Amino acid sequence: MHGTLPSLDHDEFGSSRSKLINVIDSHLSAPDSREKPAFTFSHPAPDARSAHLAIAGVSKSYNGPAVVNDVALDLKRGEFVTLLGDSGCGKTTLLRIVAGFVHPDKGRVLVAGQDVTHTPPAQRHMGFVFQSYALFPTKTARQNIAFALTIAAKPRADIAARVSELARLFEIEALLERYPHELSGGQQQRVALARALAADPQVLLLDEPMSALDARIRIKLRSEIRALVDRLGITTLYVTHDQEEALALSDRVAIMRQGRIEQIGTPAEIYHRPATRFVAQFIGSSNLIKGRALSYGLETTDGVWPLADRMKTSDAGRPMTALYRPEHIEVLPGDTKGITGRIETMTFLGAHLRLGVALPSGQRIIADRPSLENPQGFAIGMPVSVRPDAGTAVIVRDDMP
Numbered sequence: 273m274h275g276t277l278p279s280l281d282h283d284e285f286g287s288s289r290s291k292l293i294n295v296i297d298s299h300l301s302a303p304d305s306r307e308k309p310a311f312t313f314s315h316p317a318p319d320a321r322s323a324h325l326a327i328a329g330v331s332k333s334y335n336g337p338a339v340v341n342d343v344a345l346d347l348k349r350g351e352f353v354t355l356l357g358d359s360g361c362g363k364t365t366l367l368r369i370v371a372g373f374v375h376p377d378k379g380r381v382l383v384a385g386q387d388v389t390h391t392p393p394a395q396r397h398m399g400f401v402f403q404s405y406a407l408f409p410t411k412t413a414r415q416n417i418a419f420a421l422t423i424a425a426k427p428r429a430d431i432a433a434r435v436s437e438l439a440r441l442f443e444i445e446a447l448l449e450r451y452p453h454e455l456s457g458g459q460q461q462r463v464a465l466a467r468a469l470a471a472d473p474q475v476l477l478l479d480e481p482m483s484a485l486d487a488r489i490r491i492k493l494r495s496e497i498r499a500l501v502d503r504l505g506i507t508t509l510y511v512t513h514d515q516e517e518a519l520a521l522s523d524r525v526a527i528m529r530q531g532r533i534e535q536i537g538t539p540a541e542i543y544h545r546p547a548t549r550f551v552a553q554f555i556g557s558s559n560l561i562k563g564r565a566l567s568y569g570l571e572t573t574d575g576v577w578p579l580a581d582r583m584k585t586s587d588a589g590r591p592m593t594a595l596y597r598p599e600h601i602e603v604l605p606g607d608t609k610g611i612t613g614r615i616e617t618m619t620f621l622g623a624h625l626r627l628g629v630a631l632p633s634g635q636r637i638i639a640d641r642p643s644l645e646n647p648q649g650f651a652i653g654m655p656v657s658v659r660p661d662a663g664t665a666v667i668v669r670d671d672m673p
């Protein structure tokens with residue numbers, strides 16, 4: 273279970289001083305350690321069948337409409353699940369309900385089958401890293417990490433051993449005597465994570481822990497967090513509004529909208545098979561085509577958009593919306609047959625050249641083509657024909673269920 277994280281060059285973080293990244297520290301009672309050596313990561317192997325953290329029918333309102341509305345979510349032991357959604361959709365409230373800082377109006381929270389809905393935060397054996405709570409500014413990194421264990425009156429030698437173990441894991445041994453203001457944002461982040469893990473929590477709750485860091489460091493740290501969680505086998509609920517982070521980190525992603533979970537699935541399921549228009553638009557770039565179902569495709573005034581056989585409907589004439597991702601639309605020079613249009617915009621995106629194509633109806637679609645060269649000689653104003661890939665199209669619901 274023990275090990276070190278991928279090597280990091282601490283100096284790289286020196287320039288990224290950003291606002292404090294922090295820990296709430298009410299996770300402070302370590303689980304019973306009589307049957308095992310003190311301070312080891314001791315989580316059993318993942319059990320694919322049972323829910324380790326269960327959120328059952330949870331609702332919450334603050335003197336108004338529900339901000340969390342009948343949410344049900346099960347996490348398997350060791351699973352990494354992300355709550356992803358726009359600002360104000362209820363992610364933080366849900367996380368705080370799990371943590372015990374907010375009491376739900378309805379529903380229950382269970383950890384390993386135990387109902388903790390009415391258990392105080394300090395007794396839930398959960399670790400937190402929240403964005404909006406600072407490391408103690410007058411305590412060193414060592415004292416911050418040790419805080420939970422000091423409060424729990426653990427023996428000094430055990431505390432020292434645990435802090436060393438965590439410092440090794442996060443490669444912050446050289447920083448332990450520094451105060452938060454002497455650490456970069458990335459370094460503070462790692463101190464915060466070490467602090468959250470000090471009491472060997474069963475569940476780790478992370479609320480936008482990297483939002484204050486710049487993009488390059490976020491990418492580096494997110495692979496660290498994932499590696500660490502995998503190594504420790506700790507059940508993790510992560511909150512973000514950053515879709516790329518959610519897709520990169522998670523075993524499963526729950527898309528939240530107005531207090532509800534609109535869809536939950538693996539990153540690939542969410543991207544390739546979004547159930548609703550909202551999810552399709554929220555994740556990645558999308559072309560949403562509205563038309564009438566035909567036995568052989570989707571009829572629009574711009575032409576017929578092809579659908580895979582499995583999606584064709586016998587319910588001809590029914591209004592329907594299909595999603596085509598930009599990478600699944602081929603564009604060919606020349607106004608030939610099928611769906612045709614005119615290139616309106618061209619944007620270089622590194623790996624791709626993103627073409628904005630206006631169709632005769634006025635609908636605009638985007639298509640990504642490899643950018644290395646432009647052998648087709650695409651140019652603004654050029655007439656083109658548009659060839660969507662039927663096999664990758666997805667029918668999406670227009671409204672929430």
Ligand SMILES: Nc1ncnc2c1ncn2[C@@H]1O[C@H](COP(=O)(O)OP(=O)(O)OP(=O)(O)O)[C@@H](O)[C@H]1O
Nearest residue numbers: 334339357358359360361362363364365366512513
């Ligand atoms: N203590 C509170 N009292 C009243 N309303 C609150 C309280 N906390 C949150 N809210 C409201 O509940 C809704 C959900 O807030 P929440 O912080 O859970 O959203 P979020 O999805 O985490 O947003 P963000 O990404 O901006 O943090 C918001 O409309 C917010 O204003």
